[in-house]
Amino acid sequence: MAEDTTERRVVDREVHAGFIPLVDCAPLVIASELGFDRQFGFTFHLHREVSWANIRDKLDVGVLDCAHMLAPMPIAATLGLGRATEPVIAPMSLSLNGNAITVSRALYTEMCARDVAAMGGDGMAAARAVAAVVRSRAGSGQEPLTLGMVYPFSCHNYDLRYWLASAGVDPDNDVNLVVIPPPLLSESLKAGRVDGFCVGQPWNSVSVAEGRGVIVATKNELWPMSPEKVLGVREAWADANGELLADIVRALTFACRWLDVPANRVAAAAILSRREYVNVSEDILLRPLTGRLDSGLAERPIVDEDAVVFHRDGANFPWRSHAVWIITQMIRWGQAREPFDIMALAERVYRPDIYRAAVDALGVTVPESDFKDEGKVASTSLPQASFFGGDEFDPAHALGYLKGVPIRAVTADIEAFAEYNP
Amino acid sequence: MPKSNSDNPGELLKILVIDERPIRRAILEEGLREAGFKNVMSLDTAAALVQQIYTLDPDVVLIDLENPSRDVLEQMFQVSRAVRRPIAMFVDHSDKATIEAAIDAGVSAYIVDGLKKERVRPILDMTISRFRAFDRMRTELEEAKTALKDRKLVEKAKGILMKSRGLDEAAAYALLRKAAMAQGKRIADVAEGLITTFDLLKD
Numbered sequence: 001m002a003e004d005t006t007e008r009r010v011v012d013r014e015v016h017a018g019f020i021p022l023v024d025c026a027p028l029v030i031a032s033e034l035g036f037d038r039q040f041g042f043t044f045h046l047h048r049e050v051s052w053a054n055i056r057d058k059l060d061v062g063v064l065d066c067a068h069m070l071a072p073m074p075i076a077a078t079l080g081l082g083r084a085t086e087p088v089i090a091p092m093s094l095s096l097n098g099n100a101i102t103v104s105r106a107l108y109t110e111m112c113a114r115d116v117a118a119m120g121g122d123g124m125a126a127a128r129a130v131a132a133v134v135r136s137r138a139g140s141g142q143e144p145l146t147l148g149m150v151y152p153f154s155c156h157n158y159d160l161r162y163w164l165a166s167a168g169v170d171p172d173n174d175v176n177l178v179v180i181p182p183p184l185l186s187e188s189l190k191a192g193r194v195d196g197f198c199v200g201q202p203w204n205s206v207s208v209a210e211g212r213g214v215i216v217a218t219k220n221e222l223w224p225m226s227p228e229k230v231l232g233v234r235e236a237w238a239d240a241n242g243e244l245l246a247d248i249v250r251a252l253t254f255a256c257r258w259l260d261v262p263a264n265r266v267a268a269a270a271i272l273s274r275r276e277y278v279n280v281s282e283d284i285l286l287r288p289l290t291g292r293l294d295s296g297l298a299e300r301p302i303v304d305e306d307a308v309v310f311h312r313d314g315a316n317f318p319w320r321s322h323a324v325w326i327i328t329q330m331i332r333w334g335q336a337r338e339p340f341d342i343m344a345l346a347e348r349v350y351r352p353d354i355y356r357a358a359v360d361a362l363g364v365t366v367p368e369s370d371f372k373d374e375g376k377v378a379s380t381s382l383p384q385a386s387f388f389g390g391d392e393f394d395p396a397h398a399l400g401y402l403k404g405v406p407i408r409a410v411t412a413d414i415e416a417f418a419e420y421n422p
Numbered sequence: 423m424p425k426s427n428s429d430n431p432g433e434l435l436k437i438l439v440i441d442e443r444p445i446r447r448a449i450l451e452e453g454l455r456e457a458g459f460k461n462v463m464s465l466d467t468a469a470a471l472v473q474q475i476y477t478l479d480p481d482v483v484l485i486d487l488e489n490p491s492r493d494v495l496e497q498m499f500q501v502s503r504a505v506r507r508p509i510a511m512f513v514d515h516s517d518k519a520t521i522e523a524a525i526d527a528g529v530s531a532y533i534v535d536g537l538k539k540e541r542v543r544p545i546l547d548m549t550i551s552r553f554r555a556f557d558r559m560r561t562e563l564e565e566a567k568t569a570l571k572d573r574k575l576v577e578k579a580k581g582i583l584m585k586s587r588g589l590d591e592a593a594a595y596a597l598l599r600k601a602a603m604a605q606g607k608r609i610a611d612v613a614e615g616l617i618t619t620f621d622l623l624k625d
Contacts, residue, residue, distance in 0.1 A: 051492040053530070061522045082496060083511045151493050178472060179497035181490030193470060 069232035103196035123217025148197035201288035334409030579613035
């Protein structure tokens with residue numbers, strides 16, 4: 001435990017890493033179990049945590065050296081949102097996609113009744129059916145829907161809000177948006193305390209397996225190859241332990257590459273299912289890991305090879321454009337109110353320079369640019385698909401993009417940011 | 423009954439303890455009451471936490487770090503129409519020593535916006551010390567259990583040696599000790615090994 005405030009230099013190369021039991025904690029688990037850490041001359045000690053707040057606080061005080069983090073968390077930490085901590089950086093991405101939106105069987109039935117055409121479409125279209133339910137409930141004086149996610153600074157929160165807003169639902173006023181810990185989600189769905197939620201796997205599949213939920217949208221349907229988890233380390237720790245951090249990035253990149261070999265996913269499920277890791281049955285973990293998801297409807301299985309992506313197509317690259325997009329959502333929903341220079345913050349927190357330097361000699365392909373547009377055809381050499389049902393995002397014009405979004409919090413003050421972001 | 427808060431301001435503060443361990447919860451509640459905080463409530467379940475907090479309307483929330491519902495409280499940092507008064511984490515960045523002490527003890531504290539930290543400081547200090555006391559108690563209990571188990575193993579192994587080798591009790595114990603020293607193991611571990619072997623060889 002750190003007793004002083006000066007940054008510890010890890011001499012013994014014993015690295016304490018925190019994770020939350022989710023399918024996408026796999027890179028840390030696999031690096032440790034298969035010895036990618038020892039291959040690069042250090043040893044992981046993994047700490048299973050029960051809340052993102054614990055991850056944030058333990059990383060802050062140095063109980064943890066690094067952690068499996070929600071992509072917005074390093075940005076929130078550095079901005080001091082929620083609780084001010086030491087600045088945190090993201091030297092690599094650990095995974096893309098992995099989330100889904102699940103609704104209760106009752107809400108599913110109601111959605112089909114209100115807009116059967118929308119329910120015949122894709123995950124983005126399903127938002128229109130939810131909107132129809134929201135309007136009908138408001139019109140008849142019924143309780144608004146209660147929808148869950150797992151942390152305010154998460155892509156789950158932003159995905160769910162984006163999805164709702166795309167169909168004209170104001171997430172702050174037309175529904176109750178609540179935080180529910182993942183292990184309680186399925187039970188909450190059954191008890192009717194929540195009508196639906198956006199969460200990472202395996203928790204959507206757990207609800208389906210227990211006969212309580214129907215998956216109506218996967219993250220890959222909303223925004224293919226979208227940011228999800230990153231490696232988080234304190235900025236000062238990274239400065240004091242540059243060589244070690246490079247080895248950690250290398251080991252995790254190898255673990256991610258191993259995880260993206262389809263044949264390895266079965267072995268990964270067996271390891272992750274263990275009590276000290278995710279502690280959920282292999283059968284359920286295999287659904288997101290093999291991309292063969294049970295949606296909860298026999299006639300509508302989901303086949304999604306990109307249900308969770310660990311390495312291919314630049315998945316480990318910490319795109320600064322991802323950081324910019326996350327910041328726009330923090331502004332949009334009134335989380336970040338004090339204006340600042342968006343690009344400068346994205347460049348401080350997301351560190352492709354560290355990633356490039358670390359994997360340079362490993363033969364890993366790394367993009368040349370730190371930024372990419374989203375939703376524009378052929379803007380990069382990477383596979384492109386629709387971005388939230390046809391939106392476009394240009395990281396060089398973040399405020400312009402924000403001005404164009406249909407719904408935002410009343411507290412969102414885009415004009416205030418204009419001065420810092422000419 | 424609310425009294426004047428000039429002589430005992432703590433008495434009026436509504437404190438909510440969220441902890442799934444009943445013994446630790448009782449230890450903490452007792453400590454807080456002894457220190458003059460009369461308005462202590464507790465929850466052992468995380469179900470419908472926001473609703474419960476809305477109903478109880480506490481000034482201070484204490485929650486154990488093994489509780490996944492911590493993230494539910496984090497949501498209340500945000501302006502939420504489900505909560506009347508936004509809450510904030512008690513410790514901020516300037517108070518690193520307290521954060522470390524609280525994390526080490528396994529507890530976290532939240533206060534409603536606008537509440538003066540000096541009023542809450544003694545509550546957090548009390549919580550940290552009671553959480554530590556609980557940990558010590560648990561460690562001592564574990565040790566006592568281990569000691570009892572060890573003694574039973576050694577007794578049984580001695581019995582086996584006395585019967586099969588025709589030794590008296592002192593000689594049987596000396597033999598066990600000698601084997602333990604030679605193998606660099608604890609006597610209880612040697613005893614356990616002997617018992618296992620004996621059970622395998624029986625019939």
